[in-house]
Amino acid sequence: MSNTTPGASASSSAEADRSGGGSGEPHHFRRMVMVWAPLAVVADVLFYFLAGPHIPPGKMTSSAGGAQLDFNILFIIALPVILGVWIFMGYSIWSWRASRLPGDPEVSPNSHGNFKVQFGWIAGTSSIVIGLFVFGTLQLIVPAGAGGGEGPTPIWTPQSGTVLPVQVIAQQWKFTYRYPTFGGFETTSLVLPNDTTIAFHVTSLDVIHDFWAYQLGVKADANPQADNVAFTTTNHVGGFTVRCDELCGLWHGAMFNYGKVVSKAAFETWAETTKTALADNTKYLPPFAWTYIPDANGADGLYYPDNVDPYSKIEIYGAQKTKV
Amino acid sequence: MAIDISAETARPSEPTEPSSPVVGRTPPPPFRAGGRPAFLEQSILTAGIGAVVGYLFGHWVGNMIAAGYPYISGFSGQNDDAIVLGLAFGAFGWLLGVGALNYPLAKIVGREPAPEVESANWTKYLRFTTDHKVVGIQYFFGVFTFFFTGGLLAMAIRTELLYPTNHLIGPGTYIAIVGEHGTIMMMMASSLVVGPLGNYLVPLMIGSRRTAFPRVEASSFWLFTAGYLVIICALPLGGFPTGWTGYAPLQTQGAGGMDAYLVGFAVIGLGMILAGFNLIVTIIHYRAPGMSWSRLPIFVWSILATSALLTLATPTLVAAGLFGILDRTAQTAFFVTERGGSAFLWENLFWFFGHPEVYIMALPGFGIVSELLPVFCRKPLFGYRVAAAGMFGVALLSFFVWQHHLFQSGINPDMRPLFMLTTELISIPTGFIYLVTLGTLWKARMRFDVPMLFCLGMLFNFLIGGVTGVFLSDVPVDVTVHGSFFVMAHFHYTIMGGLVFAMFAGIYYWTPKVTGRMLNQKWGKIHFWTMFIFFNMTFFPLFIVGLLGQPRRVFEYASNLQVWNDFSSVSAFCLGASFLIFVGNFLWTIIIDPHPAPDNPWDSLGLEWQTATPVPYYNFDRIPVITNDPYHYSEPDAAPVADLTPVPPRVAPTP
Structure with a gap:
């Protein structure tokens, strides 16, 4: 979302200007970006260095570290998105509210849509989502299921022999x-x-x-x-x-x-x-x-299933025996 | 302007305009069957009598069947057969007593059903009535009865969580309250918008005089109330220990309250199916001439998408509930592992319903906000088609995400990436709604009336709820936050922060239409700000509490989390109090000291505002002809939305 808001609002502002937004009107979208970009960068950096290392569940195990990394990555992506929407809403409220601009309110730009904005938004959100999916899947498969229960026949198993x-x-x-x-x-x-x-x-x-x-x-x-x-x-x-x-x-x-x-x-x-x-x-x-x-x-x-011999000590701690 | 539509409306399939313009302008004269006194007519009173008689009868039958077979009584030591039959016959007696079944029963025995009693006074709200406007108002009071019952239970939960280990409520009562709160709120939220606003407004918005199946519509409301009575019975029957998700085998183990949970969901599920079915047919077939799909108000689109989910998802719940009832009464083994059943079956069936269900609770909120923003922005809706597509995209995808509730459950993991993908994909159509709303806000001369405040509050809250949902879809993060207070905060942000805020926007917006009276705007603003601030103060800390390791539905927690929990509890009490402001405002300005509202206080272009206030019995003198979509704000040259006095069609004289 974050990377599409620029393109989106830029073109709609351009369109509004073309349709008689008036000369001397500030470039609203540029202003929003100027508020948003530094804030997003600062918030992300502060979060990553101040809060990031303390995000649960810590680093005690591989899966805990993976969960922490995932949370931090997601948060760093989410924060600019949330800030983008909030700043857009806040700027709109502050800048164009009827009580600030007296006169007939029926002069808002009557745009019913804008192909570039819509296409840009959909492309942007889709690429973020696909990116998150690829990242999440890697983080799920590489560390052997990321610490989640995989049922009786796990398909993502650890590389370690023991x-x-x-x-x-x-x-x-x-x-x-x-x-x-x-x-x-x-x-x-x-x-x-x-x-x-x-x-x-x-x-x-x-x-x-x-x-x-x-x-x-x-x-x-x-x-x-x-x-x-x-x-x-x-x-x-x-x-x-x-x-x-x-x-x-x-x-x-x-x-x-x-x-x-x-x-x-x-x-x-x-x-x-x-x-x-x-x-x-x-x-x-x-x-x-x-x-x-x-x-x-x-x-x-029924009797206890007799499908395992757990008592044989294999290597150091005994690899799990395959079920008979 | 009068448009000659005779050519279009002369088709025999069209609901033709009567040749006399007077017909349909006045309601039928009051009719009292057999001249009975009012208190003997079928109403909520006779329904109550029917419910009691039905319960006693069912209980007696159950004891006849099952007494003397101790193994039937299961873990709880109660005779589940008697309880289930009692509750089922109680619900049936409730419907019979209120007269919901008069028509089909009369037809079955070959008699002509008595005409419906139309009364002009307020007692019609306590009766089985087929006027969609009356049903809408009945639903309004119904859902708020649910809402405040569930809200009081929430206050009890937060009270218990004031202390980590000292208990004001015992663990058994606590679990019963948690389950009851969750179930009641889920039942309420499924109908919160569809019931009152959907039934009331959809015919007005599409230019119809009624819904497609008025008796079905009215029955859905009385099933909804019957569901309330059944689920309330869970408390005196010992509560149920499973929460609203009802997982087996705990379900099989639960006390008699579990029967109330299963029967209650079956009863209310039936009502949900009927309500959705009626609205779908109404929207498809009862649109006025000229109301093409591209002119349909966006709120109606959201109700259409929601109704599709209600009709398609709920049968799974009813069926799963039936399996559960059979497990508990007839000793079947659908969910009993040691007899060849599977506890995973319930989890999958439940969430196959449960995930579309949570979008049943989100889509109407999107609809209200998208409908209201143009009015208060004085701008056309930005990207109308995108909004409609977004709602249907969400509705469709919601059937393909249910296993994200089961990431750690022990089912085969190979589908996990797929369900992570579908869950994250659903944020794309959800993002459409933000595209539409933000595009509408761009350069809009916004007015901050109370409905607009609630819309903006909804956008603020739902953003947090939606983004945290993406966290939950990521399997590694979900390993930590699954089943914790993080999840609980997430769905309260989407349902309460989203749907309930949108519902209040709708209430403040449409009350002048429905009642002809205006809610006090100053108190409305106080209500908004208290609710908005305390809502965020209640639920935002719970994200942190969840991340710090507090599981859901616990009565004890780590003592280092007490500060966060206490902060949340105190805010929750203030949040509860903020609803009293609304109740006071409503009682005072609508009922006690009515303040008449202008005909169209918000200068809306919507069709529902074009007819008279209060809305006449047949809604429109003539079926209007729709000429434009209702979002042409700031367009002085745009054609009007509808022609309310079209030239009557030239109906060929019947041979």
Whole structure:
């Protein structure tokens, strides 16, 4: 929009001048641009350097950084558009209002349209939209789905050979996490190694929840009996918040917990320690699976799907095994 | 000027002008069937009795069918069959009681239906009436009943969110209120403009004496009110925990209020289909001679596009609701995963309706603003064809964007770029509307009457709402903002900042036509400024709150967000109070101390202003002949919009 407003208004002002706008009338469109252009540049620069680095969700992971970059790019495009429209409206109100120009108001230019303006506007908005689409698609595909849930058969997968699978199990109203690479133990808080690509396998035991690891830039719905996979790569150590982001009933507002990204060594230690400490619990858990049927007796005569062997440790953290 | 149109109007298909010029000038004499006293006639009173009797009957039948089968009662422990049948028969009893079904029932049993009771006094507004002007006014009070009910619930939500962890309302009540607020507002907003202004103004604007199907039109209003009663029943039945989106399996799990949600949407959805259907046929077939498509007022174009969406999108909702009802009562498994259904099915069906639905709530706003700007700018509408094309472009594309609500849901991701593209493409036809409005503002001698202020406010707000929508369409950004307060702020900017502002522009603009009375302009300006400022103060901080990580529909939030939330809450209370200014203004200057309005206070060229005020029963003495489009401002030489007294056609004497 921003780049078309000039052409648009220039030609309509030219037309108005031709149709007897009067000599000595200021070049309104040039004035608007003179207000708009510096303001847009200053606002964009200020935004990018002052607010840009602090835009959520930060830079803790690849997907978080991607989301932040996308937000900043979109904002830098949106700001001049919004300013352009506001300045146009403000200038029109200030400059041509009936109370400022006394006399018969029925002397406004009676233009019913202007092909150049209309064509320019449509071409301009279309090119912005197509540009945004190309950029957004690249940002979606290159970093393996941008942290969003891709369903059970992800088509944009990480380049990294080693991926740590972590299962997120949502139920009314809490999240638990299972680490298939370490014997499938289950914890109530999420610990992740730094500099590692994580594959979150999000599932639910009852209604639809949504696993939103805010600072990680990861969001994936937890559906009953569905395995929703989301990828991200951790870049910084630190704490993060996990919230449920899909209305799941009474205590939805209180369904959150915390996690942290630690160094690889610390994670190894933690995982091995926890595996040992929880060994007695783990053996009573249902065997690890990508999805679970909530009823422990196998509701409706169905049994746990036996399509995965999560216990074999491949390379460092165990690449996800293909389903049988 | 009198134009001889005899050649054109002599076609037998044309609604021919009666040979006597007096016919149609006066309403039919009041008729009281059987001389019954007024309170025994069918009205909202008998409708209420019908609803109660219907509910009790349905509840009894449901208990007959399902008592003794505990598995039918589902999670909630209530007998859903009894509740569903009670609500459905209650809605049916409401229609029966008000007399909406008199005509078809009489025809079914082979009797001639009694002529409709036309009463001159105000009680006609409480009856089943087929005059489109009465239906429009009924809808006006109907949508505002919805609006203020939903508004009070919003005040409760903002009150609870004053504190991050201390609770004024329990979590169960809070969820019920959030769902009720969302559903009521969505139901209201679907009819906010189409109901009152669409029904009232479309025939006047196209030079017709009525709509195509007056009984269908009136039924749509009484279905709308029945939907209100049903959805209100959700609260005493325990509320529903799903919000307005009603996602399964939470839907299957919900208490009895969930039945009210499903039945309510089915009832009101039926009303939406009928209302849209009636208006489409009216606009296509009831245009006066000379009202070509290129002379159609732009507001009528927007109503046509909206009606197309109402008629085509709503059946999906009604069908999905029926599936949900069957899941909850007859133990089917459309949405039950462990029995072979799929929760994704509801998500897709719901949003296949839900996204056209949000454009049902945007297009009439575009229409009002484009219709009003030329009047207050004294300029022709800039790019009329672009505006009409933009509205239909939005309407068409709105059917191809629904999966952007499901970017993280776990459906197959391969369609994601496509839905990102279609969603961003829809900003092109939406941009047409800005092209049209900005082009109209160029060098316009603007007058800042109250309707114009609301139009400018709408343009200001909708720009923010629209641009943030592009953020949401970008998948990486959506990973952060999906389901957060950012989304919530976005759609409040489009629906409330857009549609509700446009609706108030329309109310201030057309009240003199409808009532012959003028709303106080000074208080109107105070209303605008308070509403505009507090609207932005309420919803702008919520973008920030959402970005900072607050999910929607939560009763607890991070304590570092309390300042933003409190700012928004206090502004919301002031925003609520600003509507009291409107209510006071309306009551005082329209009802208590009426201030007569000039015939055409805004010097509009629109056809609706050419007929008498108050509008006579048959709208026009003669069917006008349209000679020009209504936007020729600042063109002294332009032909008038219509010839209101065309020479009667030479009708051949019937053999």
